[in-house]
Amino acid sequence: MMKGVLMAKNKEKFADPPNFTEKRDYRPKDVKETGLSYVGHEISEDRTVMNQFLHYDQLYTIRHGWNSKFFIGLLEGKIMGTRCPKCGDSWVPVRTHCWNLNCNLQKTEWIEMPLTAKVHTWTIAGWSGRSSLKRLPIILVYAQIGTSKVAMANELHGINPWDVEFGMPLKIVFKPKEQRVGVVTDFHFEPVDFWKPSPMTEEKQRIKDLVTPVYEWVKTLK
Amino acid sequence: MSRKVCIIGGATTPFDYGATGFESIEGGAAECVRETQQDVPEFSLRDLDLMIYSHFSVHFGHQLAPEWVIHDHLGLVGLPHYRVENGGNTGGSALYAAALAIMSGHHDVVGIVGWETMDSVSQSQGSEFIAMASDIRYELMVGGIYPIYYAAMANKWMKDNKVTEEDVARIAVKNKNNAMDNPKAQWYRNDHRYITVDDVMKSRLISYPIKKLDCCLMSRGVAFLLVCSEEYAKKVNPDNYVTVDGIGLSSCTIRAGDRLNNPGWSERYGPGYPGMTEFAACRNSAEQAYKMAAIKDPLKDIDFGEIHDAFSTSEAQIYKALGLADENTIAKFIRDERTSMQGDIPMNPGGGLLGYGHPVGATGIMSAVECYYQLAGMIPKKHLSKKTEVPDAECGIVNSHAGTGTSISNFIFRRH
Numbered sequence: 027m028m029k030g031v032l033m034a035k036n037k038e039k040f041a042d043p044p045n046f047t048e049k050r051d052y053r054p055k056d057v058k059e060t061g062l063s064y065v066g067h068e069i070s071e072d073r074t075v076m077n078q079f080l081h082y083d084q085l086y087t088i089r090h091g092w093n094s095k096f097f098i099g100l101l102e103g104k105i106m107g108t109r110c111p112k113c114g115d116s117w118v119p120v121r122t123h124c125w126n127l128n129c130n131l132q133k134t135e136w137i138e139m140p141l142t143a144k145v146h147t148w149t150i151a152g153w154s155g156r157s158s159l160k161r162l163p164i165i166l167v168y169a170q171i172g173t174s175k176v177a178m179a180n181e182l183h184g185i186n187p188w189d190v191e192f193g194m195p196l197k198i199v200f201k202p203k204e205q206r207v208g209v210v211t212d213f214h215f216e217p218v219d220f221w222k223p224s225p226m227t228e229e230k231q232r233i234k235d236l237v238t239p240v241y242e243w244v245k246t247l248k
Numbered sequence: 249m250s251r252k253v254c255i256i257g258g259a260t261t262p263f264d265y266g267a268t269g270f271e272s273i274e275g276g277a278a279e280c281v282r283e284t285q286q287d288v289p290e291f292s293l294r295d296l297d298l299m300i301y302s303h304f305s306v307h308f309g310h311q312l313a314p315e316w317v318i319h320d321h322l323g324l325v326g327l328p329h330y331r332v333e334n335g336g337n338t339g340g341s342a343l344y345a346a347a348l349a350i351m352s353g354h355h356d357v358v359g360i361v362g363w364e365t366m367d368s369v370s371q372s373q374g375s376e377f378i379a380m381a382s383d384i385r386y387e388l389m390v391g392g393i394y395p396i397y398y399a400a401m402a403n404k405w406m407k408d409n410k411v412t413e414e415d416v417a418r419i420a421v422k423n424k425n426n427a428m429d430n431p432k433a434q435w436y437r438n439d440h441r442y443i444t445v446d447d448v449m450k451s452r453l454i455s456y457p458i459k460k461l462d463c464c465l466m467s468r469g470v471a472f473l474l475v476c477s478e479e480y481a482k483k484v485n486p487d488n489y490v491t492v493d494g495i496g497l498s499s500c501t502i503r504a505g506d507r508l509n510n511p512g513w514s515e516r517y518g519p520g521y522p523g524m525t526e527f528a529a530c531r532n533s534a535e536q537a538y539k540m541a542a543i544k545d546p547l548k549d550i551d552f553g554e555i556h557d558a559f560s561t562s563e564a565q566i567y568k569a570l571g572l573a574d575e576n577t578i579a580k581f582i583r584d585e586r587t588s589m590q591g592d593i594p595m596n597p598g599g600g601l602l603g604y605g606h607p608v609g610a611t612g613i614m615s616a617v618e619c620y621y622q623l624a625g626m627i628p629k630k631h632l633s634k635k636t637e638v639p640d641a642e643c644g645i646v647n648s649h650a651g652t653g654t655s656i657s658n659f660i661f662r663r664h
Contacts, residue, residue: 126511152456153460177505179400
């Protein structure tokens with residue numbers, strides 16, 4: 027008993043635990059978290075094969091830990107990146123330790139990036155996951171933000187899908203503060219103010235022909 | 249010197265979406281083993297001394313450690329077993345693990361069972377499950393599905409290499425039409441039609457430049473492969489075994505955007521490579537496999553391949569990463585149909601992912617099984633005709649591929 031008390035006193039802590047004083051229940055109203063349940067079945071007409079339906083609603087906690095400053099930055103309308111103090115490489119999405127093996131997992135420092143970027147590559151999505159269908163067609167670009175060595179994926183708004191170009195200069199636009207939730211969709215890219223689309227080409231026309239039915243299809247979605 | 253690795257048999261269930269006739273996974277696995285035993289009557293389940301299970305996502309089956317259900321059902325209690333998971337390269341990684349087990353001398357007869365049940369949720373839910381292999385913090389909500397990431401990579405690659413939409417459409421046509429000679433292929437079983445480049449060009453936009461017919465299929469399916477020492481191969485299947493002469497496994501970033509300026513690749517291949525367009529892990533793992541198998545010129549030394557055509561565009565990118573063509577020759581290489589059944593290096597005679605199907609954990613195993621059939625002269629028995637047989641094939645390549653090119657393996661098989 028005595029020994030146990032002594033050990034508790036000497037317990038080493040790696041860091042003070044963070045305090046989360048404000049507790050809120052974010053479960054959407056239809057998420058019951060009732061646990062696993064078989065909710066029904068179907069049987070083939072010849073009664074040889076059965077399908078059973080298992081339902082499970084769940085809410086995950088994504089703990090951002092050392093990456094948190096990036097996501098907190100989004101709430102504040104900032105793009106936070108990191109930089110290696112040894113080699114000077116910088117990144118968005120962030121790395122908390124340097125990728126250069128010579129830097130031997132050097133811890134990086136936080137820097138605020140300018141709200142400008144450049145298109146590295148792009149695509150026009152005419153199909154997506156269930157949560158994105160109504161926003162189709164979506165222009166997705168990989169763009170390098172500020173001094174970042176890597177490209178980050180996000181949507182490009184404010185132009186016709188067929189007008190997007192490799193290397194085009196972009197600005198970062200945040201949603202109004204009250205709509206931000208600390209995820210990457212709090213911001214999107216838009217062309218810089220001085221950018222003008224180039225004249226119609228054969229490829230642009232091809233893209234226009236491909237996306238026209240997508241616009242029509244989205245109108246039919248409830 | 250490590251021991252030779254051999255393959256003496258294997259089989260798959262029909263690949264499908266919905267009912268296959270092998271409705272339970274463990275039942276499907278048992279049928280794959282039974283088919284293998286019909287081909288190799290001397291093989292007994294008692295000879296196995298290790299089982300490796302190849303399965304991607306427990307989200308689909310909603311069963312943790314589902315390999316335990318299969319292993320138990322096969323009556324293999326007491327035998328060591330574990331599961332390998334490595335995204336779309338799960339099958340290739342399981343084969344890599346089996347090869348290491350044989351090479352080490354610790355195991356003699358290793359069975360691999362691979363499977364996926366992607367029809368347990370809706371198609372759009374299934375797409376989102378797979379997309380959870382992207383970085384969910386940064387990419388899940390802005391792309392939503394893998395074809396979008398692949399399209400962004402392919403769009404720039406095609407521009408850089410002067411490859412057109414029509415060029416890659418030829419690859420989709422080739423693989424889906426090859427699948428029409430394969431009764432286990434999902435394209436044969438469901439859509440069941442020959443297609444043209446025009447059909448691909450007119451199919452629905454998924455993500456520019458990828459259309460619906462440029463995409464592989466979501467599938468349910470099981471596959472089995474029997475890997476062993478040469479001593480055992482000579483004992484049970486002396487006339488019909490192949491040797492695994494080269495193995496390679498390599499890795500790349502989870503987010504494709506992190507490939508720009510990556511010091512790990514700059515060190516190996518110089519600055520600017522792979523960018524967001526080239527599959528560096530494919531090149532790297534192919535180089536390992538080529539070196540081990542003494543392949544000097546892949547185009548001359550390799551007769552055919554079963555490669556990871558999740559999209560027609562990625563098959564084209566893989567040709568280049570395998571060293572079959574370079575920036576200046578790749579467009580002509582595709583237009584000359586060098587990889588068709590009539591070409592000098594047919595690719596995906598079995599139909600590939602575009603035609604056979606892509607039940608993730610089973611896919612790489614299916615590719616290895618098809619490659620084995622070609623080299624063992626079993627195509628006339630397994631396919632509907634000799635149309636998809638590579639005549640006098642001596643050497644084949646198997647390629648398995650994950651993420652946005654995040655993990656890739658390559659294997660060189662030779663006829664014994």
